[in-house]
Amino acid sequence: MSTGLASAGEHGTQRLVESELGVAASPMRPLVEPSDPHADAPSVHPDGNPREAHAVAPRINHTFKILVTGPFAAGKTSLIQSVSQTDVVSTDVVTSGDESDVKAHTTVAMDFGTHQLPEEGISLLLFGTPGQPRFRFMTNILKGDVDVVAFVVDAHARQTHAAAGVELRSLLSDLRVPAVIAVNRCDDQEAAERVARSLGALAGEPVVPCQLISPASGRNVIVEILLALLDTLEAAESTCGTDAS
């Protein structure tokens, strides 16, 4: 996957986050400085539907690959379905055995969706994995060239947290990319942080409480993904600056 992580540019990424939000992302990280010339720019899609706002096909210059993973029944498919602007490629099948007591359908290969910010020329490709350990080979296939990991966990499914934590740390030590922890079925930031800590999430890894059956909640996760990309870009640029001097 050829991505534009190193070339997207901080300016563009900051604007794309602003556009996605419509407002500043979080009180901890103000995105729109008063002097920002784009601060008064209209939102890309104030009605939440970018396809209506942009009748002309956008020109996509930068593509980022997002791996949406986490334990069984955490909400990975729901996240992709809630934010994808294209038809989601889904491999849902009916569940059997004990898993059918948890939910009726499950992903067996992958989910695929996209989320574009047309004015910024940014496209996020969302690859969702199955959650059960027997499908681990799919995660291994899908994780190549990932830019950000979106790790989804169900706040109420505590029995999944220990294994999820092991999987999260193992995946990130392998990939060495930023992660966003989406704590599904949770409305409270502190509660979500507690869940994330129980997974072994690091202090700098953003945690998003969300209700992934809601598109608005899914967009909050997208915002944090964009912020993670921005942070990575800034870090890469500062490294380049250090190297140059």
Place this chain on the structure above:
Amino acid sequence: MKQGMRVVETRAAASRGLDHDSCHSMTTDPTSPAPTVDGRAWTTPPTGPDRSFAPPPPPPPPVGSQRPTPRNATEVLDEMTEVIAGAHGALLASVDGFALAQNETMPNEASHAAMLAAAVGLAHQLVGMGGGEQLRQLVVDHDGGLLLLWPIGETRVLAMLTESRVDQTRLRRFVRSRASLLADHR
């Protein structure tokens, strides 16, 4: 060798007192495209103008049997590998990746059923790329032979390992004739 095998298949089929649908499968033109292997389809013949599903002729009279009628999925899989020349092993899995039955000759790896389910899950999506609507068969052609996969109804997947030279037309017909025994009839 092949002729002998065919006799065995025919006898086994006849001895079971083939039901309406499996008899149909035995008389299908081998040159026609393989229909979906759907356990329900073989027990409930569709009605309507589609002549490919016209009522089949009556079954041939029983001529005796050399093997007992398979009663469960494992016996069906054993029968398949014995009757079909060049078939090494068969595995029945749920569409969500659990092994349900398999031959002793089939490699016993826990991940296989999950991989088969994932492959068929993706293949269902790839059907749309060609403008189709239903997956009939998935073939993995490799230097060691063939891996053939069929969806069985909505909830199961049948996999078969064979030699490259296996008679696929005959194999497909055989699988279709046994689909209702392999399908989930919940």
